Amino acid sequence: MSGGGAAFRPKKHAGKQNRPEAADRPGLAVRQCAARLLGAVIEKKTSLDGLTDNQHGHPYYMALDDRDRSLVRAILGAALRNRGTIDALLAQLLDRPLPENAVALKTLLHIAAAQILYLDIPDHSAVDLSVTAANEDPRNRRYAGLVNAILRRLSRDKDKLSTSAPNAPAWFAENLAKTYGAEKAAVILAIQAVEPPVDLTVKSDPQGWAERLGGIVLPNGTVRLARIEGIRIEGALTDLPDFAEGEWWVQDAAASLPARLFGDIRGKRVADLCAAPGGKTAQLALAGADVTAIEISANRLARLRTNLERLKLPAHTVEANLMQYRPEEKFDAVLLDAPCSSTGTVRRHPDVPWTKSPEDIAKLATLQAEFLARTVDMVKPGGIIVFSNCSLDPSEGEAVARSALENPALEALPVSQGEFPGLEGLITPEGFLRSTPADFPHPDPRLSGMDGFFAARFRRIST
Numbered sequence: 001m002s003g004g005g006a007a008f009r010p011k012k013h014a015g016k017q018n019r020p021e022a023a024d025r026p027g028l029a030v031r032q033c034a035a036r037l038l039g040a041v042i043e044k045k046t047s048l049d050g051l052t053d054n055q056h057g058h059p060y061y062m063a064l065d066d067r068d069r070s071l072v073r074a075i076l077g078a079a080l081r082n083r084g085t086i087d088a089l090l091a092q093l094l095d096r097p098l099p100e101n102a103v104a105l106k107t108l109l110h111i112a113a114a115q116i117l118y119l120d121i122p123d124h125s126a127v128d129l130s131v132t133a134a135n136e137d138p139r140n141r142r143y144a145g146l147v148n149a150i151l152r153r154l155s156r157d158k159d160k161l162s163t164s165a166p167n168a169p170a171w172f173a174e175n176l177a178k179t180y181g182a183e184k185a186a187v188i189l190a191i192q193a194v195e196p197p198v199d200l201t202v203k204s205d206p207q208g209w210a211e212r213l214g215g216i217v218l219p220n221g222t223v224r225l226a227r228i229e230g231i232r233i234e235g236a237l238t239d240l241p242d243f244a245e246g247e248w249w250v251q252d253a254a255a256s257l258p259a260r261l262f263g264d265i266r267g268k269r270v271a272d273l274c275a276a277p278g279g280k281t282a283q284l285a286l287a288g289a290d291v292t293a294i295e296i297s298a299n300r301l302a303r304l305r306t307n308l309e310r311l312k313l314p315a316h317t318v319e320a321n322l323m324q325y326r327p328e329e330k331f332d333a334v335l336l337d338a339p340c341s342s343t344g345t346v347r348r349h350p351d352v353p354w355t356k357s358p359e360d361i362a363k364l365a366t367l368q369a370e371f372l373a374r375t376v377d378m379v380k381p382g383g384i385i386v387f388s389n390c391s392l393d394p395s396e397g398e399a400v401a402r403s404a405l406e407n408p409a410l411e412a413l414p415v416s417q418g419e420f421p422g423l424e425g426l427i428t429p430e431g432f433l434r435s436t437p438a439d440f441p442h443p444d445p446r447l448s449g450m451d452g453f454f455a456a457r458f459r460r461i462s463t
């Protein structure tokens, strides 16, 4: 096991904000909702995105107003990003381990500790509301005294406590260390504990947009904004200038790389398989390709259409399972941005290490290999295929790409060092693209990193 992880640092200050008073119902509902959702993530392996969906989210979440929903998301983000740390610190304060079956109690303590350690919420408010929540829950009522005592000790002693426990389950930390070495694994785990910046792909003039929005430009042209002093996003992204005008879209810097592997695709017919929500469809359309976006989920395809409409970018859209999809005419190029474990996106989806398992990774790797085999027949002889996904696990990336090359109809088209100036470090000796959150380091961790991504490029051999 790597043993690496973000060393615990107490938050700078607490106690000066205007969060709801202990006795008020909305304040209590927020904590009850956060505890319920954390339980669903940890115990039932439910995805946080689904639980906090604004249309189809958990009933407790749907009952809250926008302000309370964002507080629930902030609490859950802190609780999941720092789960290992919180667990270790609570263990230091407990005289004996919690009973095995006291799942609801553990969840409540984690939610409270996330507020006390990481959020600008007065500690007394976090403690009082947690004690009230314990009293309101028949499973926790008998532990209300313990909740009170532990949380008061945490609040009192937090500046003296420390741990270097990794913020990931053992299998996740071990996989990282095995794949990337102990040192890099520790960097990845540390950066995953930090709320990520917001990356925008802009239609044009990245420097101008960076100045206008208060961000920086990365070597690939991505405009990066962070929630830090001087470079601050207040309110929703939809409030940023020109959101409605469709001059940019949110896309991690790493996610913007696979679509660039086609080179000049002006006027070419390109299939974007697994297309929604459409970040890569938009890139391909902006680059002048005649894009057909194929997506199995009707809801997600609707989102893709809305996104393209805002961006005023054209694409044909097809609701279909790519395994059954038979195009009338073969494409010049195909992008397969396959479903994966998403272990490269933990900064944005801190539930992933706790909801996914090694078995999920194995199943997804098999599915990706089937999908990739299917793409060969969709492209013309001489046509290009790009396979990508946002997993950090080589069994979903490098291994899938290598075994695809056993197909005599395919040849590798390695990515060359000159293709991505400033990003040479992301190109592997085999000519694959491989990024991890340890890439794009910046002195300020809140501006640092990128998603873990893999991409490989192939050509269908002309016969």
Ligand SMILES: C[S@@+](CC[C@H](N)C(=O)[O-])C[C@H]1O[C@@H](n2cnc3c(N)ncnc32)[C@H](O)[C@@H]1O
Residues within 6 Å of the ligand: 273, 274, 275, 276, 277, 278, 279, 280, 281, 294, 295, 296, 297, 300, 320, 321, 322, 323, 337, 338, 339, 340
């Ligand atoms: C990683 S996401 C794609 C992200 C997208 N390429 C982008 O850049 O915005 C994978 C997508 O594949 C879709 N998908 C999964 N299985 C599929 C299948 N058999 N056929 C078509 N789409 C599928 C999922 O619904 C999901 O929207």
